[in-house]
Amino acid sequence: MEVVTTPVRLPDDILALISSKLPIRARVLMIPLVCKSWAQVLTRRDCWKEIDLFPWIDSNDRRLRHTNLADKREKMVRMLVPRSSGLLHTLCVYGLESLSIFSLIAENGTRLRTLRIPESDITDPMVQQIAARFSMLTVLDVSKCMFLDAPGLALIGNNCRMLEELHRRMYLHFLDEVPPVYDDEATAIASTMPNLKFLDIGGHSINTEGVHMILGACSKLKRLCMWRCFNVQAQNLGLAKNRFPKLTVWGPQPTDSFILLGYHPLEPLLLYDFDSKF
Amino acid sequence: MSSSVEAITVLSSDGDEFKITVSAAKLSKPLNWMLEDVCFSDDCDEVPTIEVNSKTLVKVIEYCEKHAPRANSGASDSDAEELKKWDIEFMKMDVKDILFHILMAANYLHMEGLYDLACQTAADLMKGMTVSQIRKIFHIKNDFSSEEQEQLRRQHPGCSFD
Numbered sequence: 001m002e003v004v005t006t007p008v009r010l011p012d013d014i015l016a017l018i019s020s021k022l023p024i025r026a027r028v029l030m031i032p033l034v035c036k037s038w039a040q041v042l043t044r045r046d047c048w049k050e051i052d053l054f055p056w057i058d059s060n061d062r063r064l065r066h067t068n069l070a071d072k073r074e075k076m077v078r079m080l081v082p083r084s085s086g087l088l089h090t091l092c093v094y095g096l097e098s099l100s101i102f103s104l105i106a107e108n109g110t111r112l113r114t115l116r117i118p119e120s121d122i123t124d125p126m127v128q129q130i131a132a133r134f135s136m137l138t139v140l141d142v143s144k145c146m147f148l149d150a151p152g153l154a155l156i157g158n159n160c161r162m163l164e165e166l167h168r169r170m171y172l173h174f175l176d177e178v179p180p181v182y183d184d185e186a187t188a189i190a191s192t193m194p195n196l197k198f199l200d201i202g203g204h205s206i207n208t209e210g211v212h213m214i215l216g217a218c219s220k221l222k223r224l225c226m227w228r229c230f231n232v233q234a235q236n237l238g239l240a241k242n243r244f245p246k247l248t249v250w251g252p253q254p255t256d257s258f259i260l261l262g263y264h265p266l267e268p269l270l271l272y273d274f275d276s277k278f
Numbered sequence: 279m280s281s282s283v284e285a286i287t288v289l290s291s292d293g294d295e296f297k298i299t300v301s302a303a304k305l306s307k308p309l310n311w312m313l314e315d316v317c318f319s320d321d322c323d324e325v326p327t328i329e330v331n332s333k334t335l336v337k338v339i340e341y342c343e344k345h346a347p348r349a350n351s352g353a354s355d356s357d358a359e360e361l362k363k364w365d366i367e368f369m370k371m372d373v374k375d376i377l378f379h380i381l382m383a384a385n386y387l388h389m390e391g392l393y394d395l396a397c398q399t400a401a402d403l404m405k406g407m408t409v410s411q412i413r414k415i416f417h418i419k420n421d422f423s424s425e426e427q428e429q430l431r432r433q434h435p436g437c438s439f440d
């Protein structure tokens with residue numbers, strides 16, 4: 001191979017790697033329009049291992065994130081996920097609704113490591129149908145999946161034995177509003193997810209007992225985020241006594257570091273989404 | 279020649295001589311093979327040629343020398359942090375002639391770290407560009423006919439999302 005002074009065509013392997021590092025929007029809307037050979041490279045399945053639709057959906061004033069537009073988001077997933085033909089490694093998309101879309105992800109997702117589907121309408125029976133396919137999963141985000149319950153979480157825990165990171169954030173409550181206690185999910189997490197290193201339950205109506213149970217069962221836990229979990233009395237957790245030296249805890253009181261944790265600056269506005277959903 | 283050699287001399291594709299320390303050459307498999315050849319063969323007069331031009335080879339060697347100590351010993355987190363900053367500075371280069379060659383050279387020399395870094399740099403660069411800007415920096419000719427282009431615009435499934 002000779003490197004000459006006037007650039008020649010980029011070899012396909014190099015172009016494929018560059019493409020896989022581009023945001024998905026550029027991979028879909030720009031690269032195939034550059035020239036025929038670039039369009040050809042984009043048909044390779046290794047260009048589609050990572051499908052992160054969050055930035056695309058959040059662009060244009062987050063218009064695509066609206067609950068009414070689930071069919072558009074599902075259309076994107078239907079178009080893109082099969083391109084990975086089984087190599088899919090990372091999938092991030094908001095608000096999916098239909099069983100067929102979850103089945104499609106499951107079919108293509110046997111190598112999936114990171115699955116983020118917050119605000120989706122996934123239910124426990126759906127989880128039952130597909131959970132066995134996700135045995136490689138290490139990161140799961142089922143925040144604000146309001147139809148998912150404790151049995152569904154337990155199914156996930158039992159099938160995804162490598163799970164290290166669980167996001168189960170809920171819609172936020174107002175400061176003066178004490179939510180009803182709901183601890184079944186704590187039991188499910190504590191009994192089926194012993195390998196968790198990072199747990200994010202911001203806004204969850206879990207109580208002190210539940211958090212206690214999780215801390216006792218998940219001995220590898222390094223980061224616990226319970227922002228605005230108003231049923232939790234942090235002082236009763238024994239954190240001050242240094243019982244969990246490796247653990248960093250955020251919350252329940254709000255602090256500035258939440259944006260660092262991946263909380264969107266507009267997060268409290270999601271109460272509006274809550275209204276539109278119910 | 280004994281294994282106490284500290285640096286080898288190589289030629290670039292345009293005939294200039296360069297010195298690479300042994301520890302730095304270990305970052306690339308092909309360079310490492312050359313090194314072994316030089317160390318263990320009897321007639322070590324021959325200077326191996328690397329099919330990379332001088333301008334690019336300077337950068338490649340600079341990268342190797344910087345990364346060699348860490349690759350060979352394994353360093354602390356603060357070192358890794360510093361190295362990351364250095365990488366970013368290192369990659370602030372003129373795209374038109376050098377990034378393209380760095381990509382080719384890193385691929386050819388099997389240097390995973392540099393290859394990945396260069397691809398990331400190219401991707402970051404392309405992020406904010408239009409299709410015609412991309413064509414320009416990579417010297418690509420638009421080989422779609424006007425009908426094909428019109429068809430692409432109409433049929434492109436993604437376009438309807440915006």
